[in-house]
Amino acid sequence: MANFIKNIVIEDLESGKHDSIITRFPPEPNGYLHIGHAKSICLNFGLANEFNGKVNLRFDDTNPLKEDIEYINSIQEDIQWLGFKWSNLYYASNYFDEMYKRAVVLIKKGLAYVDELSAEEIKEYRGTLTEAGKNSPYRDRSIEENLDLFTRMKNGEFENGSKVLRAKIDMSSPNINFRDPVIYRISHSTHHNTGDKWCIYPMYSFAHPLEDAVEGITHSLCSLEFEDQRPLYDWFVRECEMENVPRQIEFARLNMTNTVMSKRKLKLLVDNNVTDGWDDPRMPTISGLRRRGYTPEAIRNFCEHIGLSKVNSTVDSEYLDHFLREDLQAKAPLTLGVVKPLKLIITNYPEGQSENLEIENNAKDESQGKRTITFSRELYIEQDDFMEEPVKKYFRLFPGNEVRLKGAYFVKCNDFVKDENGNVVEIHCTYDPETKSGSGFTGRKVKSTIHWVDANNCVPCEFRLYQPLILDDAPENEGKHFLEQINPNSMEILQGFVEPVQIKDAKKLDKFQFVRNGFFSVDTKYTTDDKLVFNRIVPLKSSFKIQK
C-alpha cells in the first residue's frame, strides 16, 4: 500500500540521495511492546524489506532507572514473533562515549554550558508560548570553565540535580525546544549495560539524533509529537558535526478505542494487579495479543490497512478482530464446543446406545472432508439455546418447539427440570430418526440449528471470554484516570465441553473455530496436561462494518 513515507523513500532512492536506506526501531526498554509499537515495527521493517535496505533494532537505554533485561528480552521475542528480523542490534548506551565527545564539541564551539539553576528555575526561566524566556546567570561562563565543570560532572564530583549541561541556542526562540534544552543531567545510578561507569546521562532530544546519525539511519520515523523537535534534531546533527545526516519524518501514532497505549500506563495495570501480568489476554501488548490468540498475520494486515497519516485519530479496536477472523477463517478447524452447558436428554433414544455420525469439517468446502462424532441419549447444548418462556423471534428450544441438532437430528422439547434455585438444569426432548442430517428429509422444516456435544463422549474444558478491559471509548480523555475506567466484567470463566476428535492433539496456542461461539486459542499459562483452557480471541461476528 502506498503511503507518504514510502513516497519519500522512493524519491530519495531515485534522486540518488541514498543508494539504500537504513531505518530503525528504537524502543526504550521500560516495558513490553504494544500494538502501537507493532505499527512502527511494521513500518520500519516493512520499508527496509521492501527496498532491500537495513533496519536496526536499537534499545534506547539512556535512562538508567526504568530499564530492565526482562523488557529487552521480551521486545526481541515480540519482534521475531511478528515475523521480522533486524539487520543489527544496538544499544544506545554503547554510544555514551561518542555522545560525551559530541557534547564537548558543542562546549568548545560555545554552544553548550553548565547550568546550576534548579529544575524549577529552569522551567520558570524558559518562558511560555507567548513570552520569551530569560537567560540563566550561568549562561556566559567561559568555554574553559564549562569544559572543567563538565569533566567534573562526569567524574562524579557533583550531586544529582545540582548541575546540568544545556545547549546554548536562543532563549527567545518561538520554538520552545530551542530555549537552551538540557542535554546532560547527573544521575548517580547503575545502568544495566554500562554499570557505574557513568553518572551523567544524555537527554533524549540530544541522544536520539546522535544515535540515528552514528548508525547512518537515512529515515528516522517517529510519532507526531516530535514534529516540533525536528528543527532541534537537525540542529544537534549539524552542530555536533555528525557525518551522516538522517531525516526525521513524523507520522500519527496508533490509538485504539477502549485501549490505553503506553508502556507506562500498561505497567500500572500490571503493578496494580488489574491484569495477570504483561501477557494477560486482555492487554494490548504484543505478548497479550499472542496469548489471547491473535496471529502475526492478523496484526501485520491490520497495521498495513490502518495506513499512515499526519493526523491523529482513533481506530476502532474491532478493526483488528476483522483481520483475525479473515486469517483464521480458513485455518482454524471447525469444532463443536459448548461453553455454557445444559443437559439435554433424548427420552426416546435407548439408554446405553450410541451411534456414529459423519459431519463435514467445513460445510462450504467439501475438500476438507468429514469427521466422525458420536450421538447418544445424553447431550449438552448451550444454556442460551433454551428458554422456558421464549421471547419474540426466539426460534431455538422451548417447550413444544423443534430444532435441528447440527449434523444430527431434529429434536423437540417436551419438558424440563429445575433445581432448588429455579434454574433449568436438564431438558427432555424426543428425536425423530427420519430427520437425520444428509438423509434428504424434506417432511417439515425447523427455524434453528443448534450445536451440541455428546455427554458420553466429550472433553471438559475451560473457556475464558473477554470484554474490553477499559470501559471508556477514549480512556485518555481529559479529567478521567484510566484506572477508574476498568471494566469489572472483562473476563468470564466458564466450564464446558468439546467434542474429542478435533482437540485430541491440541497444543498451547492452537486455534479453533467453535461453531457459533467464535475463534479460540489454547491458553499458554493455565492449560495443563489434564485440562485445556481456551481463550476466546473474538466472537464470530461483530457489529463493526469494515469500509472497503
Ligand code: ATP
Ligand atoms: P510508550 O509511551 O508506550 O513507552 P514510546 O513512544 O515512549 O511509547 P518507545 O518504546 O520509546 O515508545 O518507542 C519505540 C518506537 O515506537 C518509537 O519510534 C515510537 O514512535 C513508536 N511508537 C510507540 N507507540 C506508538 C504508537 N501508539 N503508534 C505508533 N508508533 C508508536
Ligand code: MG
Ligand atoms: Mg517512552
